Amino acid sequence: MPSSPRTAGAPKPGPAPGAPARRSPDAATPPETDADIAAAWDAYRRLHQFVDAAVARELEQQSGLSMPDYEVLAALAAMTGPDSCIRVRGLAAHLHWAHSRLSRQLGRMEARGLIAREPCERDGRGDDVVLTDQGREAYDQAAPGHLASVHRHFTGLLSPAQRAALVGIERTVRLAGTGQPTP
Numbered sequence: 001m002p003s004s005p006r007t008a009g010a011p012k013p014g015p016a017p018g019a020p021a022r023r024s025p026d027a028a029t030p031p032e033t034d035a036d037i038a039a040a041w042d043a044y045r046r047l048h049q050f051v052d053a054a055v056a057r058e059l060e061q062q063s064g065l066s067m068p069d070y071e072v073l074a075a076l077a078a079m080t081g082p083d084s085c086i087r088v089r090g091l092a093a094h095l096h097w098a099h100s101r102l103s104r105q106l107g108r109m110e111a112r113g114l115i116a117r118e119p120c121e122r123d124g125r126g127d128d129v130v131l132t133d134q135g136r137e138a139y140d141q142a143a144p145g146h147l148a149s150v151h152r153h154f155t156g157l158l159s160p161a162q163r164a165a166l167v168g169i170e171r172t173v174r175l176a177g178t179g180q181p182t183p
Contacts, residue, residue: 051154058149063142068105070146071095073114073139076131085120086129114138 056067065073075094079086092102106129109115114135117127131139155163 051150054153055146055149058153059142059146062145062149063138065138065142069109069114070139070142072102072105072109073131073135074143076115076129077136077139080131085122085126087120087126088129091129109135 052067059065059067059070063070072091072095075091076086079091079094088099088102088106092099095102097105106115106117110117113132116130116132118130120126120128158166
């Protein structure tokens with residue numbers, strides 16, 4: 001996909017000609033411009049697309065699982081416990097997916113034997129999403145390669161300070177989105 005003039009090359013320091021400056025909350029920090037904001041957004045989008053595509057491609061080549069398959073299997077593995085009832089609604093909330101998206105994904109995975117939907121034995125009010133033995137085996141075999149791919153294409157390229165900054169950025173954005181106070 002060709003890059004736009006705004007995304008071709010590194011952002012230029014300082015305000016773009018005619019771009020209004022925004023005041024920074026910290027008086028010691030220079031004001032940000034529309035160009036600064038656009039450069040940050042473009043960098044996030046490019047990083048997200050590049051890393052996701054590279055990891056998804058390797059995951060599929062190594063394990064035959066799609067990224068959505070892996071995300072569901074990983075969530076089920078993390079949520080499964082002796083007394084747990086994993087409902088579609090709870091799984092959708094855990095994954096931050098729309099209910100309809102998850103339902104379609106579960107249908108595809110159920111047809112392949114990776115998950116099953118069974119009545120909840122604890123309260124009998126609904127169906128649980130259950131990781132099958134085949135699904136557990138697929139997840140256990142894929143997880144080390146997935147972790148290595150994430151390291152190769154992302155975390156291993158960052159310094160500890162960069163990783164810490166990224167975690168802090170995610171926390172700030174997530175908490176602001178939920179209306180919780182940010183640090």
